[in-house]
Amino acid sequence: xxxxxxxxxxxxxxxxxxxxxxxxxxxxxxxxxxxxxxxxxxxxxxxxxxxxxxxxxxxxxxxxxxxxxxxxxxxxxxxxxxxxxxxxxxxxxxxxxxxxxxxxxxxxxxxxxxxxxxxxxxxxxxxxxxxxxxxxxxxxxxxxxxxxxxxxxxxxxxxxxxxxxxxxxxxxxxxxxxxxxxxxxxxxxxxxxxxxxxxxxxxxxxxxxxxxxxxxxxxxxxxxxxxxxxxxxxxxxxxxxxxxxxxxxxxxxxxxxxxxxxxxxxxxxxxxxxxxxxxxxxxxxxxxxxxxxxxxxxxxxxxxxxxxxxxxxxxxxxxxxxxxxxxxxxxxxxxxxxxxxxxxxxxxxxxxxxxxxxxxxxxxxxxxxxxxxxxxxxxxxxxxxxxxxxxxxxxxxxxxxxxxxxxxxxxxxxxxxxxxxxxxxxxxxxxxxxxxxxxxxxxxxxxxxxxxxxxxxxxxxxxxxxxx
Numbered sequence: 001x002x003x004x005x006x007x008x009x010x011x012x013x014x015x016x017x018x019x020x021x022x023x024x025x026x027x028x029x030x031x032x033x034x035x036x037x038x039x040x041x042x043x044x045x046x047x048x049x050x051x052x053x054x055x056x057x058x059x060x061x062x063x064x065x066x067x068x069x070x071x072x073x074x075x076x077x078x079x080x081x082x083x084x085x086x087x088x089x090x091x092x093x094x095x096x097x098x099x100x101x102x103x104x105x106x107x108x109x110x111x112x113x114x115x116x117x118x119x120x121x122x123x124x125x126x127x128x129x130x131x132x133x134x135x136x137x138x139x140x141x142x143x144x145x146x147x148x149x150x151x152x153x154x155x156x157x158x159x160x161x162x163x164x165x166x167x168x169x170x171x172x173x174x175x176x177x178x179x180x181x182x183x184x185x186x187x188x189x190x191x192x193x194x195x196x197x198x199x200x201x202x203x204x205x206x207x208x209x210x211x212x213x214x215x216x217x218x219x220x221x222x223x224x225x226x227x228x229x230x231x232x233x234x235x236x237x238x239x240x241x242x243x244x245x246x247x248x249x250x251x252x253x254x255x256x257x258x259x260x261x262x263x264x265x266x267x268x269x270x271x272x273x274x275x276x277x278x279x280x281x282x283x284x285x286x287x288x289x290x291x292x293x294x295x296x297x298x299x300x301x302x303x304x305x306x307x308x309x310x311x312x313x314x315x316x317x318x319x320x321x322x323x324x325x326x327x328x329x330x331x332x333x334x335x336x337x338x339x340x341x342x343x344x345x346x347x348x349x350x351x352x353x354x355x356x357x358x359x360x361x362x363x364x365x366x367x368x369x370x371x372x373x374x375x376x377x378x379x380x381x382x383x384x385x386x387x388x389x390x391x392x393x394x395x396x397x398x399x400x401x402x403x404x405x406x407x408x409x410x411x412x413x414x415x416x417x418x419x420x421x422x423x424x425x426x427x428x429x430x431x432x433x434x435x436x437x438x439x440x441x442x443x444x445x446x447x448x449x450x451x452x453x454x455x456x457x458x459x460x461x462x463x464x465x466x467x468x
Contacts, residue, residue: 009294013285014211016167016234020151020221021214026318027148030122033322037121039072041333060337066344068337073409074322074329077418078120081321081447082113088444089451094462102465106142115144116454123311123320125457126150128168129464130305131298140465145306148220152306158313164237166304169221171228180231181284181293195290196229203288211289222287231292232285235304242277245270280304301467309457311450321450325416332408339401354387417446 035043042057060068090109094100103109111127119125126145131138145168152166172180174193182189204222208214213222224230241258249269255277256264264272280303284292297303310318351371357380358367370376380388413419419442444451 009283009285009291010211010289012234012236012283013232013289014213015165015236016151016232016285017211017213017218017221019153019165019167020169021218022154023151026122026124029318029320029323030124030147033121033320033326036326036329037074037078037322039070039075041070041072041329042068044330064337064341066341068333069340070333071336072329073332073412074325077325077412077416078117078322080418081120081450082117084444084447085116085451085454086113089455096466099462099465102140102142105139108142111142111144112454112458115457118144118147119309119311119454119457120321120450122147123318123323125309125454127307127461128305129307129461129468131468140468142461142465150306152308154316155310155313156316158310160308160310163304163308165234166306166308167232167234168306169224170231170233171224172231174229177229177231177292183293192292195286195288195292200286200288207287207289224287230287232287234283234285235297235306236281236283237278238281240277240279242275244273244275246273299468301464303464303467305464307457307461307464309453309460311453321416325412328408328412328415332405332412335401335405335408339405342401350392351389352392353389357387357389419446 032043035041042055042060044056045053046056046059047053048059048062054062057068086109090112094103115125115127124147126147128143128145130141130143132141149169150166151168152160153162153164155162170177174196177196178189178192182192201223208218208222221232222230242255243258243264245254245256245264246252247254247270255275258274264270280297281294282297282304283294286292299305312319353367358364359379367378370378378389
């Protein structure tokens with residue numbers, strides 16, 4: 001069997017690894033945003049008075065002696081926006097029969113809703129469109145790509161037209177991998193099996209060391225989950241010398257690779273012009289460096305299968321919706337936890353009982369039992385100082401925390417653009433329906449950029465489906 005490993009391809013997989021490593025900050029920000037969205041909101045690290053680095057949860061529990069309180073407002077904001085999208089932007093089904101069939105077969109309404117949720121959390125949405133072949137049956141398959149498994153060169157164009165390398169890491173079963181790269185060749189399938197069974201871990205470590213890649217911090221790139229085969233799919237935009245041949249007798253124009261077009265000789269009926277053409281080349285790698293498969297883009301659109309939208313991509317930076325309101329969520333949690341701590345620390349209903357006034361034959365447990373009873377009678381014998389039991393009840397100190405909580409809630413609405421009208425709250429029953437609808441429409445304006453950006457992503461996806 002031919003050895004599908006070619007040292008010339010080492011530069012390609014190394015470029016893919018560097019592109020994946022360059023997005024480490026983006027993946028870390030996404031993880032933080034995801035944790036805040038789903039309620040894990042005391043995870044940021046801080047330094048205490050002793051110089052120790054602790055999470056905010058650890059610091060609060062060690063200082064206050066109790067667990068802090070989490071009131072998750074961010075999750076409701078995300079659910080409101082996704083719900084508004086589903087009610088307003090998923091009403092019109094595609095008119096084209098082929099596109100409508102693809103939408104139905106892939107449940108794209110549901111998939112787009114989940115992709116929008118990812119878009120709000122990370123500022124990234126990535127899908128891919130493939131033609132899946134199973135024996136004689138072909139089907140267009142649309143799937144969401146996990147941002148943690150996706151890589152591309154750092155783009156500056158909001159439409160990602162400057163993309164030159166893009167790809168995805170896969171964890172596949174052996175059967176799925178062979179279906180992708182063997183192409184019906186039993187001999188090649190046997191070779192792929194040997195690649196993944198003969199000391200894969202040791203060969204991967206040796207290969208990454210030879211490349212100069214950091215396999216310790218790149219565990220998620222080079223190594224798959226237990227029981228799965230890690231494969232790395234890399235698409236690169238490459239140049240190729242071509243000859244543009246124009247046959248005047250048939251009025252046909254052909255673009256042929258230089259190697260194939262040497263037999264074409266210019267004459268009276270054929271004119272030939274040399275040029276440079278760009279094409280997308282796909283390569284599948286094993287983590288130990290073997291080239292499992294390579295082919296030119298088989299799609300009619302001639303591009304890679306990914307649809308990418310990064311928001312807002314100012315100077316190549318990604319900033320998500322959730323990122324804007326995390327500080328307000330953190331401060332809201334701190335204020336509510338502070339109020340709870342003040343209420344716990346305030347003396348409420350404390351009974352001062354002089355030990356000289358305890359009745360004969362009573363124990364302190366007897367006194368507590370009588371005091372808890374609303375009809376209880378507790379006899380006592382006052383001493384010479386006429387001391388008697390007395391209840392102390394005070395209100396919690398008002399330090400303006402309640403006003404600050406209301407301020408943070410208003411800031412959350414103003415910064416996010418998700419107002420009470422958009423959520424169906426703060427309905428003024430004395431106002432007209434037109435006034436309420438106007439308030440909801442004004443709230444939609446604040447979110448119009450997010451919705452229109454995501455709809456542009458969906459349009460790009462549908463265009464790629466048409467171009468298969």
